Amino acid sequence: MLGSLDCMHWDWAACPTAWKGQHHRGDHNSPTTILQAVASQDLWIWHAYFGMAGANNDIAVLMSSNLFDDVIDEVEPDTSLYANDVEYKYGYYLTDGIYPEWATLVKTLSCPDDEKRLYFKKKQESARKDIERAFGVLKKDGLSSPNRRGYLKKGELIAQQGLMIQDQKNIIKDHEQQIGNFVEENKKQFEKIRLLVENDKQKLPSL
Known part of the structure; x- marks a missing residue:
């Protein structure tokens, strides 16, 4: 239920x-x-x-x-x-x-x-x-x-709902910021991985 x-x-x-x-x-x-x-x-x-x-x-x-x-x-x-x-x-x-x-x-x-x-x-x-x-x-x-x-007042009730929604948006924004920071901090590592993958692809025999 x-x-x-x-x-x-x-x-x-x-x-x-x-x-x-x-x-x-x-x-x-x-x-x-x-x-x-x-x-x-x-x-x-x-x-x-x-x-x-x-x-x-x-x-x-x-x-x-x-x-x-x-x-x-x-x-x-x-x-x-x-x-x-x-x-x-x-x-x-x-x-x-x-x-x-x-x-x-x-x-x-x-x-x-x-x-x-x-x-x-x-x-x-x-x-x-x-x-x-x-x-x-x-x-x-x-x-x-x-x-x-x-x-x-009805407006105050709606305002309270608006604050709750804004809090949820702020949480999502914080998570997005954390993901962005992680990507930025590890950009060099990601680039190395990408280059390794590209090199491996080049070594594969063509069909």
């Missing part, structure tokens, strides 16, 4: 006036923003996607998010597993009943008719509480609690 997938709406108190109409939902009295997240059992949120403006449900956000981009592009890490002597190529996410019937999404059973399916329903719904607990921690830590750090 890769984690539990769900979306959360919370009131956006700092929403700019010009955007309030785009972020208004009929079941909320104030503007809201939506977060799609995947959380593991230890409450680690390793996927976060902020949905588009408008009254979007979980399906609309899923269709626009980048959650399965690596799977579609066939560049995802190996998450295959064996269960009951059957190999499954992809990892899976626990979801509720609103999500589509995809191979990577494992939903609960609406009407279990035997003990085995009832047991599965109980375990699936129990494990899926991980994402609800993670959302609860986010709310408690100040995303929607004015009594602590205040409302966190």
Whole structure:
């Protein structure tokens, strides 16, 4: 299991006036923003996607998010597993009943008719509480609690994501620099090897 997938709406108190109409939902009295997240059992949120403006449900956000981009592009890490002597190529996410019937999404059973399916329903719904607990921690830590750090603006949330991406780019840049330094320091040695290879090629009989 890769984690539990769900979306959360919370009131956006700092929403700019010009955007309030785009972020208004009929079941909320104030503007809201939506977060799609995947959380593991230890409450680690390793996927976060902020949905588009408008009254979007979980399906609309899923269709626009980048959650399965690596799977579609066939560049995802190996998450295959064996269960009951059957190999499954992809990892899976626990979801509720609103999500589509995809191979990577494992939903609960609406009407279990035997003990085995009832047991599965109980375990699936129990494990899926991980994402609800993670959302609860986010709310408690100040995303929607004015009594602590205040409302966190959507721009600040996006800025935090930008900083994380920049950190990853810096790591890649450092690795590229280290490779470049290694090549530069060993350029003479590489040239000697190249000359030796060229000499060996010249000594080979022509066909």
